[in-house]
Amino acid sequence: MKRILFLLLALCALCAAQEMPLIDRLPLPASGSGWRFDIEPQSYLPDNLFEYINGEAELYNDYHFAGMATAAYIRGDDMNMTYSVDISDMGTPLDAFGLYSRHRSPELEYAAIGEEATVSELNIRFFKGRYFVQINAGSFEEAVREEMLRTANAIAETLPVAPMPRELALLPQENQLPHSLVYYTRGMLGQSLFPAGLMAKFVVASDTVGAFLVLTSSAGESLPAFQGFSASLKERGSLLAESPGRIEVETPYQGRILALHHLHWIVGVMGYKERETAERLAAGLIANLGE
Template identity: 30%
Template sequence: MKKNAIAILLAAATLTAAPNVFGQEDLVRTLGALFFAADWKAADAPAVYDTKNLFELINGEAELYFPYGFKRAIAVTYASDSDAGGKISVEVYELGASLDAFGIYSNYRDERSRIEPFGTEGFMGTTQAMFFQDRFFVKMRLGGKSAGGKEALRSCAEAVSRVLPPNREMPDEVNLLNFLGVTPKTTRYVAQSVLGYDFFTMGLTAGAVVATKPVTLFVVLGMSPKDAGDTLNRYTAHIEQNKGRYRWEELPEGRTLLAVDPLYKGVVAATVGNYVIGIAKLATPKEGLPMLAQFRAAVAARP
């Protein structure tokens, strides 16, 4: 009993003092020596993966990571000495930027995810935890049988967060879809081909409800107002080529595209500064105009 109490105190001291480490060798070494709960330690030395061998770690999913500026992944498994078979596998992915890390993270999060206070944002279930922080995405899974496994999983997530860069700010772009009516926990960053269209190069999507039906909000990130206008013109050309219909309306809030897209049904869209914004999967384009006006105002109000 006394021995366990001492181990817990030592673990707490180690967590408090854990440094943020950014270099590959430092992070590998730190994860290999991470001490987050009594009787848990790394079972083997951490393994490092790059673009050439990432498929060995996540065969079938590796290509998902490459558009998000993937640099490397570090994988390590921790095992419990006291609980036979208790294991926690941890994968730490370094991406191009914080928005890229959010993009990967948002592919796994959904409306049912229970948000937890580790990382910039994270969630945890019975056997898994995921979070992103700065340019890193972390995926963790609990395996085997362990009486205190879930508590150890949480402690492990908190400890890994402590050794990553301390920036916990949500990427600014995510807030473009932060307004009343957007379904919580549905915002995603897509690094290429928003809605599957290559002319919508990169941007964000989110869910909402219009006239009791689920719809998809989207914003395409551009470099200038001219880029935004050119992007929307490419979209209208695509609609024409695929036997869709569209028209422009001059509304009080600005010029607005109303379209019937063969793939996404009713669509309304517009440009706001550097951005193309829109709503897809509407029963009719006009149903989306009130929400588009709200969307427009929210984006225009941002600095």
């Protein structure tokens, strides 16, 4: 009986964490610390997000943005001691990771906040479950950075845990450059026919190259997309080799690109020096799909 009661209480706690209003996830200023709200908590939805972040609203909406809660904090009346917090509900862990991945690169500093965080002098970004969090500093003051880190950890503790998206394992982990994986919802490599896709960098035989996977769901979807991509490659580059379901092109800005149509997938390697490197990585990409 006690075991059943414990499980019910744990389930209730989990449900409460999942259903907490987004604006309630914004931490209150620490009592006695001198910090207070500079701008009271506000909420934004997809249709008015541009009022807050006009330059990035389209990117957020590309990742199925559902809502944001934001607030600004200040210590006393010191304008050098300010920071803002944005907590965004992206609907799914995959979309939260995707938006986060568009803001990271391998050379940044990382921290164990949420699933993963990038940390700089002026901002902290992390994701956990279906949430993407961004904290921006108003100055380079060390005390602001320390308060931002405290706030980031406090927020992360309140966010519900969710499994990492299975799609992220579709590109192999072996030889993948850490923090280079990016998830796109559309238009990867500038291709309007491409639906969602993944890109990452790999180190193969001391050469760092790019790899991509287009997440088409059927051959009926992937074949026209591959044909359109092949035509685009030939227009902007020099054809090196072509056979059914396979094309290799030398392009001015992305170097050599090898693309293959495999079952209902489109896989590719780019920026390589030796064809053997591309062939080896492409074979690994296909083997990792397990089909």
